[in-house]
Amino acid sequence: MATPNRPTLIGDPSGPSPPYPLHMSGTVISGFGRGSKELGIPTANLPVDDTTTPWISTTPSGVYFGWASLNLPASHPDYIPSSSSDQPHQQKTRGANGFIVYPMVMSIGYNPFYKNTVRSAEVHVLHAFQADFYGVEMRLLITGFIREEKDYSGLEALIADINFDCEVAKRSLAREGWAPREVDVEVDVPGEGRKVLRGRLEGAWLIRPSTSSEEQQQST
Ligand code: ADP
Ligand code: RBF
Ligand code: MG
Secondary structure (H helix, E strand, O other): OOOOOOOOOOOOOOOOOOOOOEEEEEEOEOOOOOOOOOOOOOOEEEOOOOOOOHHHHOOOOEEEEEEEEEEOOOOOOOOOOOOOOOOHHHOOOOOEOOEEEEEEEEEEEOOOOOOOOOOEEEEEEOOOOOOOOOOOEEEEEEEEEEEOOOOOOOHHHHHHHHHHHHHHHHHHHOOOOOOEOOOOEEEEEOOOEEEEEOOOEOOHHHHOOOOHHHHHHHHO
């Protein structure tokens, strides 16, 4: 696999710079059904809604990276039950208010390779899930921009570029200035293996309790 000729790490070790981090949330909806999953790159699609996400209409199309939190139902195989002995100040692992925080890469735009006419937001979560999570509430803390969207001569080149994006994201996020301070996160860093981190980035948004309208959305 040819390695794309671009940086393997984004941004300063101290953390994201303005306008990042950006916030977004929504319920995971069905996407284009192109079988991204079969390619090994499933993407959770979120509605693009500029009333709830004002920055989205002016943000450049491209590939972004950051953190995704999911409020999985107890019936999901990746659900982590919260332990009754957990103290708010020592929320060690995941599961705060039901939310688990994962590293992610995402694409916002028109997917030039597929020539979409509608702008989409799709998130590839850097975790091997044992089941789908359509209809679940997802929150994003977008920490930076990786590259512009491109057209490709073939699917293989697109996949190679996306896999490289995943490595850039994991390496960039596995630094204290880039990881949330409210919860431990797990990142599988290329060449270094699985790391559990507690960072310095303000990420309370990812694990705050859901409002009743958010909960309603999730159950409909
Ligand atoms: P669609 O076209 O409906 O978006 P995909 O093939 O892109 O279909 O698959 C996306 C779905 O796969 C997500 O909505 C989610 O339920 C599930 N999924 C499983 N693992 C992941 C993952 N690591 N990242 C994103 N979605 C995942
Ligand atoms: N689609 C494109 O047409 N061009 C891109 O440069 C591109 N980059 C992507 C980067 C990431 C990290 C992700 C998750 C998706 C990207 N896509 C891009 C969207 C891709 O075409 C879509 O997810 C397909 O359905 C994958 O098979
Ligand atoms: Mg998708």
